[in-house]
Amino acid sequence: MTLLDDVRALAMQASARFTVRYGEPLRFAGSDLPAPQRLRVPTRHGTVRVDLYRPPGVERPPVVVHFHGGAFVMRYPEMDDWWCRYLAATAGVAVANVDWSVGPQARYPVGQEEGHDVVARLAAAGREHGLDGTRVVVSGFSAGGQVAAAVCLMARDSGSCAPVLQVLGVPSLDLASEVEDRPGMVDPALRRLVRRVYFPDAERRGEAYASPLFAPDLSGLPPTVVLTGERDALRPEGDRYAARLRAAGVDVLHDVTPGADHYFLTGDPVRARLTMRMVAARIREACAAPVPEA
Numbered sequence: 001m002t003l004l005d006d007v008r009a010l011a012m013q014a015s016a017r018f019t020v021r022y023g024e025p026l027r028f029a030g031s032d033l034p035a036p037q038r039l040r041v042p043t044r045h046g047t048v049r050v051d052l053y054r055p056p057g058v059e060r061p062p063v064v065v066h067f068h069g070g071a072f073v074m075r076y077p078e079m080d081d082w083w084c085r086y087l088a089a090t091a092g093v094a095v096a097n098v099d100w101s102v103g104p105q106a107r108y109p110v111g112q113e114e115g116h117d118v119v120a121r122l123a124a125a126g127r128e129h130g131l132d133g134t135r136v137v138v139s140g141f142s143a144g145g146q147v148a149a150a151v152c153l154m155a156r157d158s159g160s161c162a163p164v165l166q167v168l169g170v171p172s173l174d175l176a177s178e179v180e181d182r183p184g185m186v187d188p189a190l191r192r193l194v195r196r197v198y199f200p201d202a203e204r205r206g207e208a209y210a211s212p213l214f215a216p217d218l219s220g221l222p223p224t225v226v227l228t229g230e231r232d233a234l235r236p237e238g239d240r241y242a243a244r245l246r247a248a249g250v251d252v253l254h255d256v257t258p259g260a261d262h263y264f265l266t267g268d269p270v271r272a273r274l275t276m277r278m279v280a281a282r283i284r285e286a287c288a289a290p291v292p293e294a
Helices: 003-019 077-090 110-129 143-158 188-198 235-247 269-287
Strands: 037-043 046-053 063-067 094-098 136-141 165-169 224-229 252-257
Touching: 003 188, 037 110, 046 077, 046 110, 063 077, 063 110, 063 143, 077 094, 077 136, 077 269, 094 110, 110 136, 110 143, 136 143, 136 269, 143 165, 165 269, 224 235, 224 269, 235 252, 252 269
Parallel strands: 063 094, 063 136, 136 165, 165 224, 224 252
Antiparallel strands: 037 046, 046 094
16 A cells, blocks of 8 residues: 555545436436435444435335445545335335445455444334334445445344345455456456555455355345346456355345346446346345335
8 A cells, every 4th residue: 555545545535526427327216305304323333324215105114225436535425315216116115315424534354344233233223213223234336345345244243133135236345366367347457556555455355254255154135136247357256246146045036137247227227127127126125125016
């Protein structure tokens, strides 16, 4: 890690609100929902902002706790506003979009521990916010997929709560192995920068909460949806995690978007609708949530 690495990460962070537009074509539902409610949830690292999207006409809904992507350096939860609105409108659930800490202001495991504490808090005290904390789903895309996987491992290991489902979209699950020269949106230079900035201690990159792919035991984790893109450089990590979960007796739905890179939902709007509808249905099933009226 160098000062230049931190400067590059800060530049990416500052530009995210102007450059991240991948979700705009994916606003298939929920655009008419009101602005999310702003919560401040206590964690061991201080309070964390959470934007809560509520489903229309549902009293004490289940809650999906979602972690946005951004290569562990872009602190911009609004990048997944489209996903939060879609689930709130179609799955009968509230969605808590977490503004978790990233590098270079924070280093591993701060964001992961914040994520766990938010999930555990909403599970234990969801009623305070009009939520059903007994039905919690953990969701994340890309770097957020790593956080979601780590949170579920932490919850299992500590016994703090029991999510009913985890949804891992194009997750980054191996921060320890040598970076392979695989082309794509998530190129080798970016993957190396992420490690230097957010995971600077190379000795800790192989820990289960840093690299869930290498957790010694994956049994006892919640049913899981793993979404990967055929051409994504991170696909092998997601594929291997899905296989390891199955081998550990976990119920897994693994879907690979053909021809897609890391932005796995943006290339084909017809396929994107099918994928998003499939995940919403799986969330409703896991939560036993009603189908919202059209």
